[in-house]
Amino acid sequence: MKHFYTSKSLLKFSFLFLFVLSVFSLTTSCKDDDDDEVFTDHLVQFEVKSVKGGAPSGTEKVQLKTIVTQVGTVQNTFFVPETPGMQNWSSGEFFVNSSQAQLNLDANAILPNGDSELIVTIYVDSEVAITKKVVGSGNQSVSVDFSFLEL
Template structure:
């Protein structure tokens, strides 16, 4: 018991405790830095669909500030649905936009546009009616 209260033993024990506490503190602070990434990559896909008989005239997408006109030909419309390839987009791009118009044959016809993020529909817009209808939607990674 006398050895435990020996000043050298207490000094060694105190030094060991301080060293262990410092190591744990440094490891925890590094771990928090890795977990709190500000921007993340997401799998994004754009989709435009019409009901039977609908003709897609124009599709325009935008990721961040880069606009891309995918299809714009009124004399040769798309007779089937359209979807982009899956693409990786970093959330620092902030904004995604999808615009489309289509010629629909009946009052019950629908134009549907979707933005998919990480395999789930993040936003959708449906327009119903006859004639040329336009649909537009946007998605921001910065808004919850």
């Protein structure tokens, strides 16, 4: 009877086994790479509000200075002229694809009283995604960031 397990035949079978194993591992590992990420459109709105605070008879007003919005890598800066009584600003609603990943909103204003507020809000699909406020007087800034990757 011949020895079936000679060193040459063992070597051939081991190479064949390694080859089959490597082909199998390559095909199974590439399956996960084929799944494309699904991006969706979202309705987005930026909003800046200010509250004067202090005594109601005061003549000092909130003065919005600068508003900066950023969607993905596209940045827009709005310099608000001295408009009497302008205490609110809104971008209006627009669609953003979630592939843009990041939304940013920054605002700067001169607040007249210690209890004056500057509030910035990002709405996504008509719901508050993130909001932040700063309270104080003088030159105040507030910033919020929202990422679609966290959804």
